[in-house]
Amino acid sequence: MIQLGTIGDEWRRDRRPPARTSRAGLTWAGRGALVALAILAGAAALAQTVDPAGVQPAKPAPGQSDPKSPAAAPSIRADAATQSLIAAVADAPDDDSRRLALERIESAHTPPSDDMIRQLVVFAAGAKGTRAAMTPAVIFRRLDVTEEARVRALIPLLDSPDAAIVSAARGVLSGVERRSASRRADFAAYLEPIAERVRSGGAVPDGLVRHLYEVDAGAAMLLMMRAHQWREPAAIRELLWAEHVLSGTLWKQQHGFLRPDEVEDAAMVELRRMAAHGEWWVRLYASELMRAHRAFVQADLPGALAADANALVRESAAAALQTNAAGRSRD
Amino acid sequence: MTFSSWLDGRGSPVGHRGARGGGWSAAARAAVRVMTGAAIGCGLAMLPIRAAAQPCTTACGDFSGDAFVSAPDIAPFLDCLGQPVDPPSSCQCADLDGSGSVGMADVAVFQRLFGTGSDEAAPGCTGAAPASANLTAFRPQHRGGYAPFQRAAVSEADEADPMRGPGIRRNAPGDVDAFGEDDLIEVQLDVAPPGAALALRRGHPALRVWTTRTRQAGTEIAFIGDKTGVLPIGPAQSSLTLWVEWAAAAHGDGELHVESPAVRTPKDTLLFRTFRSIVIALGGENQVPSDPPDPNSGTFVSAVDLYRAGYDVHMYDEDNVGPDGSGATFNEAATAVRDRGVTTVAIYGYSHGGGSTYDLADRLDSQRAGLGVFEIAWTSYVDSVSNDSDFDTAQELRRPPSTGFHLNHYQRGSFFQDLGLDGGPVPNSVPPPTGLDVETTPWGAGCTHFEVDDFPQVLNLLLSTLAAGVPLP
Numbered sequence: 043m044i045q046l047g048t049i050g051d052e053w054r055r056d057r058r059p060p061a062r063t064s065r066a067g068l069t070w071a072g073r074g075a076l077v078a079l080a081i082l083a084g085a086a087a088l089a090q091t092v093d094p095a096g097v098q099p100a101k102p103a104p105g106q107s108d109p110k111s112p113a114a115a116p117s118i119r120a121d122a123a124t125q126s127l128i129a130a131v132a133d134a135p136d137d138d139s140r141r142l143a144l145e146r147i148e149s150a151h152t153p154p155s156d157d158m159i160r161q162l163v164v165f166a167a168g169a170k171g172t173r174a175a176m177t178p179a180v181i182f183r184r185l186d187v188t189e190e191a192r193v194r195a196l197i198p199l200l201d202s203p204d205a206a207i208v209s210a211a212r213g214v215l216s217g218v219e220r221r222s223a224s225r226r227a228d229f230a231a232y233l234e235p236i237a238e239r240v241r242s243g244g245a246v247p248d249g250l251v252r253h254l255y256e257v258d259a260g261a262a263m264l265l266m267m268r269a270h271q272w273r274e275p276a277a278i279r280e281l282l283w284a285e286h287v288l289s290g291t292l293w294k295q296q297h298g299f300l301r302p303d304e305v306e307d308a309a310m311v312e313l314r315r316m317a318a319h320g321e322w323w324v325r326l327y328a329s330e331l332m333r334a335h336r337a338f339v340q341a342d343l344p345g346a347l348a349a350d351a352n353a354l355v356r357e358s359a360a361a362a363l364q365t366n367a368a369g370r371s372r373d
Numbered sequence: 374m375t376f377s378s379w380l381d382g383r384g385s386p387v388g389h390r391g392a393r394g395g396g397w398s399a400a401a402r403a404a405v406r407v408m409t410g411a412a413i414g415c416g417l418a419m420l421p422i423r424a425a426a427q428p429c430t431t432a433c434g435d436f437s438g439d440a441f442v443s444a445p446d447i448a449p450f451l452d453c454l455g456q457p458v459d460p461p462s463s464c465q466c467a468d469l470d471g472s473g474s475v476g477m478a479d480v481a482v483f484q485r486l487f488g489t490g491s492d493e494a495a496p497g498c499t500g501a502a503p504a505s506a507n508l509t510a511f512r513p514q515h516r517g518g519y520a521p522f523q524r525a526a527v528s529e530a531d532e533a534d535p536m537r538g539p540g541i542r543r544n545a546p547g548d549v550d551a552f553g554e555d556d557l558i559e560v561q562l563d564v565a566p567p568g569a570a571l572a573l574r575r576g577h578p579a580l581r582v583w584t585t586r587t588r589q590a591g592t593e594i595a596f597i598g599d600k601t602g603v604l605p606i607g608p609a610q611s612s613l614t615l616w617v618e619w620a621a622a623a624h625g626d627g628e629l630h631v632e633s634p635a636v637r638t639p640k641d642t643l644l645f646r647t648f649r650s651i652v653i654a655l656g657g658e659n660q661v662p663s664d665p666p667d668p669n670s671g672t673f674v675s676a677v678d679l680y681r682a683g684y685d686v687h688m689y690d691e692d693n694v695g696p697d698g699s700g701a702t703f704n705e706a707a708t709a710v711r712d713r714g715v716t717t718v719a720i721y722g723y724s725h726g727g728g729s730t731y732d733l734a735d736r737l738d739s740q741r742a743g744l745g746v747f748e749i750a751w752t753s754y755v756d757s758v759s760n761d762s763d764f765d766t767a768q769e770l771r772r773p774p775s776t777g778f779h780l781n782h783y784q785r786g787s788f789f790q791d792l793g794l795d796g797g798p799v800p801n802s803v804p805p806p807t808g809l810d811v812e813t814t815p816w817g818a819g820c821t822h823f824e825v826d827d828f829p830q831v832l833n834l835l836l837s838t839l840a841a842g843v844p845l846p
Contacts, residue, residue, distance in 0.1 A: 131792075137787075137789035137790060138789075140789045141789050162764075166763060166764075169659055170659065171659055171660075171669075172657040172658050172659055172660055172724060172822075172823055173791075173792070173823050174659065175658040175659035175763075176658050176724075176766070176792060176794055177792060178764065179658075179763065179764035179765070179766050180766055180788075180792040180793065180794070182764045183764070183766050209692075210763060213692060213762060213763030213764075214762050214763050214764045215762070216695070216696050216761065216762045216763075217696075217761050217762030217764060217765060218762075219696070220696075220761075221695065221696040221697035221761075222696065222697050222698075222732070222735065223697050223698045223732065223735040223736035223738075223739045223740075224735070224739055225697070226697075227697075295743065296740050296743045297740065297742040297743045298742045298743035298744075299743075302549065302711075302743075
């Protein structure tokens with residue numbers, strides 16, 4: 043059985059105590075109840091607290107479960123019965139067996155629950171060979187999973203301790219981001235889920251933040267700005283302009299107007315401004331730029347951000363320092 | 374006329390000696406007969422051309438300068454028997470034991486060296502037996518070693534071939550290795566006897582040699598002009614690992630010889646030629662690049678073949694190509710073009726690897742202004758599936774942007790046989806007009822998505838069209 047592990051900080055911070063840590067061997071009714079519980083848990087996460095300064099990881103309010111406590115970390119496991127259903131499609135010895143296996147899934151999982159969507163990703167994460175890896179993709183198509191359901195179901199998986207599951211979830215989520223060589227990531231599908239969490243005082247899951255900033259740090263920062271419902275035009279313009287200048291620098295590097303290791307002074311000014319911003323998700327943007335593009339690294343910035351109050355910024359800055367050191371050793 | 378009859382017909386070498394340098398004993402005559410026998414034993418049946426006595430410019434005993442102690446050297450050697458060897462006498466070359474005269478001991482050395490050569494140059498001859506040395510080059514590295522390929526030696530037959538010989542990536546200052554220094558070519562030098570004194574000679578100044586793969590300070594073997602000093606081979610050491618770099622921003626080719634420090638007679642030679650092309654191979658979902666490859670991963674089976682044939686091949690999991698073409702694979706191709714002067718790019722993939730082939734070509738084409746001049750000369754899909762996400766099951770039917778040649782193989786999926794996964798016709802593909810539906814062939818009828826990439830017919834057409842469109846190296 044694949045260990046999904048703890049998924050989603052928002053679940054850990056859930057006020058609702060976990061019902062159980064394993065769902066293996068449950069009845070259909072039991073599984074259905076757990077799926078409902080999972081949905082409730084996700085909704086409850088929207089009500090969690092967020093640090094007013096925006097720089098400290100949220101702490102549980104009195105009466106909340108301790109986010110570090112194992113008892114408060116419901117462990118989501120691969121459901122043996124569902125995994126068997128999926129495997130039956132992959133391993134069917136003939137057409138009739140495959141048809142029957144698919145019909146069993148469709149009858150039990152239409153419309154697909156969030157848990158079913160997760161089970162497909164978990165299966166893909168552990169699959170061996172092309173047939174097994176593509177089987178959940180085909181079932182996913184047959185179940186006609188919407189983008190909204192895909193995003194809702196898979197965001198928690200981005201916080202799984204299992205790197206294979208995180209990778210698989212990212213690989214499936216990329217389908218809603220509509221990236222191409224001539225088009226930046228479109229994070230519109232994430233706006234409402236994030237905005238809802240912000241509105242209700244909840245924290246945006248770390249795994250989702252990592253994913254978005256790694257895909258496109260500039261687009262991620264602007265998404266966070268919108269999700270935080272900013273209203274002051276000058277403040278909005280400050281971020282828009284900085285992102286415009288810095289992404290423009292990347293564009294100039296990509297197309298030969300600047301050398302790959304060259305950054306204009308104006309961009310450095312904006313980078314410093316972002317690194318000193320009051321919002322952690324803006325500082326994270328500055329740090330991620332330095333992590334992904336060594337040309338942006340300035341002597342003092344990664345070190346300063348490595349001591350940031352926000353854990354994600356610290357994590358990113360530490361990686362930026364490593365990137366810089368590795369780059370220097372290659373020079 | 375044989376060498377023996379030539380000797381008999383021209384008269385006794387003793388008489389000849391007598392005319393020039395006094396009488397010779399029966400022992401000397403016997404020695405010459407032994408030499409004659411040695412010559413015949415070495416397969417010399419024809420009359421040797423007698424070289425004129427001249428200053429010895431190469432190895433001891435090699436009057437003719439052909440790098441060997443051989444038939445043309447016999448007569449001038451005989452001419453020197455009993456002759457003074459003081460400079461500027463050409464007979465220094467015959468004083469093979471460094472005794473100051475040419476006599477019986479030199480005859481014995483000459484006999485031993487016959488058919489090979491000496492590692493010594495006059496007037497420093499001591500009679501020492503020559504060392505043997507062999508250079509073995511390996512195919513290029515990837516990242517910190519060779520994975521996902523195995524370390525693969527260039528064959529002896531190919532090591533000096535301008536096409537199949539050891540390719541080498543340019544490594545000029547400014548080259549950004551995405552995964553650390555991996556552009557040096559490993560060369561193993563095997564010597565006998567252990568500890569033999571040997572040197573390298575290069576045919577191009579861009580060739581530099583190190584004893585560490587990452588060019589650590591103090592580990593470069595310096596050339597003075599085109600030749601090194603004595604290589605750092607310990608007294609009991611019979612092999613030495615070297616790392617060869619092409620440290621210039623221009624393409625070229627250059628030989629690397631191993632030879633005696635004293636003479637310019639190669640014992641073995643490698644011909645390095647800079648890579649002008651790069652080949653990217655992308656497998657299907659969950660196919661893992663490996664060597665030996667999984668026989669059910671035709672993409673990687675063919676990639677290993679191409680690597681061993683001399684191409685600069687890079688096998689990647691298709692997930693290393695993002696939906697926008699970015700990622701480790703793009704970085705590899707981009708640095709090849711921008712930093713290493715690669716002008717020809719080939720990309721191919723199966724299933725989701727086909728979709729990633731499109732995405733990678735799209736990004737390379739869209740960023741030409743920042744990369745430099747290059748052609749995507751050859752691309753190939755095998756049952757290509759779009760790869761905007763791991764759960765994308767749509768056919769990839771778009772021709773890779775700007776490709777000069779596109780090969781397309783596909784089959785028609787049926788849901789209950791192969792989950793309905795398939796590629797399809799792609800405009801302006803080979804075989805014309807839209808590629809080959811393998812199910813229309815006798816060998817491919819009824820095949821599924823999961824086996825179409827493994828047909829020998831598919832792989833053979835892939836390899837032959839790539840070889841025609843992407844010249845080595």
